[in-house]
Amino acid sequence: MKILTKEILAQTSDTRITKIEIEAPLIAKKVQAGQFVLLMVTEKGERIPLTVVGNDPQRESITLIFQEVGYSTKILGTLNIEDSLYALVGPLGHPTPIKNYGRILVIGGGVGIAEILPVAKALKEAGNVVYSILGARTKELLILKNEIKSYSDNLYIATDDGSLGQKGFVSNILEKILKEDKDFQLVYCVGPVPMMKVVSNVTRPYKIKTLVCLNAIMLDATGMCGGCRLIEGGKVKFCCVDGPEFNGHEVDFDELMHRQGRFINEEKVSLRKLKHKCKLDSGKKK
Amino acid sequence: MKRKKPEGQITKIPLKQRRRTFTEVSRGFSLPEALKEACRCLQCKEPMCKAGCPAGIDIKEFIRLIQEKNYMGAVKKIKETNNLPGVCGRVCPQEEQCQLYCILKNKGNAIKIGYLERFVADWELEHAVQYRVAHIQQQKPTKVAVIGSGPAGLTCAADLVQEGFEVHLFEALHKPGGVLVYGIPEFRLPKHIVNEEVDYIESLGVAVHKNFLVGRTKTIDELKNEGFKAFFIGVGAGAPKFLGIPGEILNGVYSANEFLTRVNLMKGYRFPEYDTPVTVGKIVGVFGGGNVAFDCARSALRLGAAKVCMIYRRTETEMPARDEEIENAKEEGIKLRLLVSPKEFIADKKGNIKGVRCIKNKLGEPDSSGRRSPVPIQGSKFTIKIDTAIVAIGTMANPLLLQTIPGLELTSKGYINVNDNYQTSVPDIFAGGDIVSGSATVISAIQQAKLAAKSIKDYLSASGA
Ligand SMILES: Cc1cc2nc3c(=O)[nH]c(=O)nc-3n(C[C@H](O)[C@H](O)[C@H](O)COP(=O)(O)OP(=O)(O)OC[C@H]3O[C@@H](n4cnc5c(N)ncnc54)[C@H](O)[C@@H]3O)c2cc1C
Numbered sequence: 216m217k218i219l220t221k222e223i224l225a226q227t228s229d230t231r232i233t234k235i236e237i238e239a240p241l242i243a244k245k246v247q248a249g250q251f252v253l254l255m256v257t258e259k260g261e262r263i264p265l266t267v268v269g270n271d272p273q274r275e276s277i278t279l280i281f282q283e284v285g286y287s288t289k290i291l292g293t294l295n296i297e298d299s300l301y302a303l304v305g306p307l308g309h310p311t312p313i314k315n316y317g318r319i320l321v322i323g324g325g326v327g328i329a330e331i332l333p334v335a336k337a338l339k340e341a342g343n344v345v346y347s348i349l350g351a352r353t354k355e356l357l358i359l360k361n362e363i364k365s366y367s368d369n370l371y372i373a374t375d376d377g378s379l380g381q382k383g384f385v386s387n388i389l390e391k392i393l394k395e396d397k398d399f400q401l402v403y404c405v406g407p408v409p410m411m412k413v414v415s416n417v418t419r420p421y422k423i424k425t426l427v428c429l430n431a432i433m434l435d436a437t438g439m440c441g442g443c444r445l446i447e448g449g450k451v452k453f454c455c456v457d458g459p460e461f462n463g464h465e466v467d468f469d470e471l472m473h474r475q476g477r478f479i480n481e482e483k484v485s486l487r488k489l490k491h492k493c494k495l496d497s498g499k500k501k
Numbered sequence: 502m503k504r505k506k507p508e509g510q511i512t513k514i515p516l517k518q519r520r521r522t523f524t525e526v527s528r529g530f531s532l533p534e535a536l537k538e539a540c541r542c543l544q545c546k547e548p549m550c551k552a553g554c555p556a557g558i559d560i561k562e563f564i565r566l567i568q569e570k571n572y573m574g575a576v577k578k579i580k581e582t583n584n585l586p587g588v589c590g591r592v593c594p595q596e597e598q599c600q601l602y603c604i605l606k607n608k609g610n611a612i613k614i615g616y617l618e619r620f621v622a623d624w625e626l627e628h629a630v631q632y633r634v635a636h637i638q639q640q641k642p643t644k645v646a647v648i649g650s651g652p653a654g655l656t657c658a659a660d661l662v663q664e665g666f667e668v669h670l671f672e673a674l675h676k677p678g679g680v681l682v683y684g685i686p687e688f689r690l691p692k693h694i695v696n697e698e699v700d701y702i703e704s705l706g707v708a709v710h711k712n713f714l715v716g717r718t719k720t721i722d723e724l725k726n727e728g729f730k731a732f733f734i735g736v737g738a739g740a741p742k743f744l745g746i747p748g749e750i751l752n753g754v755y756s757a758n759e760f761l762t763r764v765n766l767m768k769g770y771r772f773p774e775y776d777t778p779v780t781v782g783k784i785v786g787v788f789g790g791g792n793v794a795f796d797c798a799r800s801a802l803r804l805g806a807a808k809v810c811m812i813y814r815r816t817e818t819e820m821p822a823r824d825e826e827i828e829n830a831k832e833e834g835i836k837l838r839l840l841v842s843p844k845e846f847i848a849d850k851k852g853n854i855k856g857v858r859c860i861k862n863k864l865g866e867p868d869s870s871g872r873r874s875p876v877p878i879q880g881s882k883f884t885i886k887i888d889t890a891i892v893a894i895g896t897m898a899n900p901l902l903l904q905t906i907p908g909l910e911l912t913s914k915g916y917i918n919v920n921d922n923y924q925t926s927v928p929d930i931f932a933g934g935d936i937v938s939g940s941a942t943v944i945s946a947i948q949q950a951k952l953a954a955k956s957i958k959d960y961l962s963a964s965g966a
Contacts, residue, residue, distance in 0.1 A: 241713075241718050242718070257776075259768070259776055260777075261767070261777045304713070305717065434762055435673070437739070438740055438899050438901055439758055440741065446750060451743070474750070478778045
């Protein structure tokens with residue numbers, strides 16, 4: 216559970232996207248594209264799920280990429296090489312069904328780009344023709360462009376501010392592509408919930424199978440607590456054991472967004488605690 | 502319906518403090534109290550109490566040792582049959598087991614065997630002279646895997662390691678103990694007691710692998726290939742049941758498992774010192790009438806809820822919870838709304854729960870459980886205002902591991918089918934505890950695990966291991 220390497224992939228004034236390689240021999244051997252792990256940074260920490268972005272059975276390690284947004288990801292971001300996690304369990308969830316679908320579109324938004332990487336790779340290796348669409352707020356936050364490109368037959372980029380690729384959203388590009396060429400058998404999409412919702416709405420009239428990878432709030436991630444429940448096709452599902460991938464045309468995204476805000480006030484309390492701690496720490500250094 | 506008061510009176514911490522802290526409620530016996538209680542024991546020639554204990558603890562003998570002030574001897578005696586005395590002394594329903602058979606029961610005052618068991622277990626911890634089994638037999642090179650570290654897994658592991666096998670205990674969570682650490686709250690079962698008893702079992706030589714989800718991290722087949730010769734599955738009945746009514750996905754609706762795990766395992770009651778939050782509103786409704794429901798209600802109160810009511814579809818008489826817990830809850834001010842069934846959770850404008858539509862019941866004929874069943878009264882719909890709901894109507898088998906084992910026979914409800922020896926349809930796989938019986942008790946999990954351990958030993962010696 217030791218951190219072997221660490222790299223800041225992207226940084227802006229308000230956030231960072233960080234990549235860490237963690238020693239995890241058993242998970243490294245076992246994990247497949249689409250699966251996740253659950254970790255705790257400290258004994259007092261939260262249990263948080265993160266998608267496994269890469270694995271190296273020889274180095275007995277897995278790679279995680281996360282955006283330091285909430286309290287627990289910020290704490291995770293404070294760890295350095297040689298530091299250890301308190302707990303790490305996995306691999307969890309169902310792997311992505313990998314086969315030759317034909318022509319597919321993979322779409323990643325923000326840190327979701329990291330999560331589509333192993334899937335794009337596996338689907339490319341399975342013989343698919345892969346079109347990729349990447350989106351980010353701004354150029355600095357558009358990660359892994361070259362890596363995704365190496366598994367893509369076509370790569371499109373959108374940024375909210377137009378600093379890279381097309382100005383606008385991934386869904387604008389998707390709409391344009393589908394208008395000219397409907398011959399896709401799968402759309403695979405990971406990103407912020409509103410983005411996955413819009414993408415699913417775009418593909419619905421074309422009846423293209425659309426998989427979205429969801430990140431509900433989890434606790435044990437073994438199907439024990441039911442905290443990560445969401446609605447797919449009118450039925451209650453557990454994100455941890457039934458997912459994490461679901462049919463985008465059937466997911467109730469509004470419900471999901473709402474449930475992700477369950478502890479929003481407590482999150483603020485935690486972030487204040489972190490600020491205070493940082494102040495104390497920097498005070499000590501002086 | 503009025504219930505009998507629980508036998509005798511044990512000192513509890515003051516009510517005021519009780520309502521707002523997670524400190525253990527019952528103080529247990531002081532040394533003089535324990536001695537006095539032990540000396541009431543008649544030392545029957547043919548004691549019935551032992552037969553009332555599913556684990557078959559030699560109760561008469563351990564009480565005799567207390568009478569002789571040989572407390573160490575008393576713990577030792579208990580640990581010959583039960584490695585979790587501090588736990589069982591606190592959470593066993595003794596009033597339905599050993600104490601029910603006590604000859605003094607007829608005179609209305611059975612020996613408080615549970616409190617005596619707890620007393621000696623605590624005595625050992627306090628005096629830090631952890632008794633170790635001296636005679637662990639020579640280590641056999643045979644590897645046994647025990648899956649799940651609840652009372653069943655802990656017991657099976659302890660018994661087999663004392664038979665000299667190389668025992669590996671696999672636990673999905675970051676702490677061993679099962680329901681004892683994630684379910685039963687601190688105010689009934691302090692976690693340091695569980696930790697001490699788990700440490701003791703580890704000290705016997707059991708290799709504990711935390712953060713290891715069998716079925717995902719490795720499958721049973723993979724473990725077989727690595728040389729494990731026999732398996733014990735004690736994964737509990739961990740999957741939550743929901744009511745299946747509209748609105749159950751609203752914010753503010755918890756399963757008992759989620760709520761209790763946040764409170765106990767993650768120590769949410771100490772947020773923000775601990776990072777995992779758990780929130781309750783002003784008015785909490787708890788659905789169910791078992792021990793779990795009472796644990797939820799009493800936890801919610803301690804988290805600061807202004808009002809906690811338990812909504813149950815039958816009457817108090819049919820409630821499966823222990824009398825002692827019902828009494829405690831009432832003392833603390835928890836309200837019972839009886840003969841009421843929930844029909845729908847209602848949302849406020851923001852999609853948070855603001856109430857529950859209910860219907861009133863009357864009691865009808867007894868159902869398959871032998872309890873009188875609730876019959877809805879037409880046209881009796883009404884609404885209860887609540888801003889937090891906790892659904893505590895039971896649990897079921899979690900299929901995650903079971904579906905990865907080819908040839909494993911399950912019951913119609915998804916539990917594991919075993920024969921009288923707790924052997925499953927796969928000859929080298931044994932099982933016990935809640936995953937076999939459905940949600941039951943700590944002591945019944947221990948009993949099943951003991952029988953399974955014995956069968957595993959027989960199975961391995963028959964197969965030449
Ligand atoms: C809130 C609550 C209060 C209770 N109160 C009482 C009481 O007062 N008295 C009483 O006698 N009983 C009580 N019970 C019931 C009692 O706790 C259970 O009957 C008992 O714990 C069952 O033991 P077990 O070992 O079968 O399973 P559990 O205690 O459920 O333990 C199973 C363990 O297996 C682990 N696991 C599951 N799947 C895997 C896997 N694939 N790989 C690795 N590990 C896995 C789980 O994480 C868990 O730690 C209560 C239960 C609850 C929930």
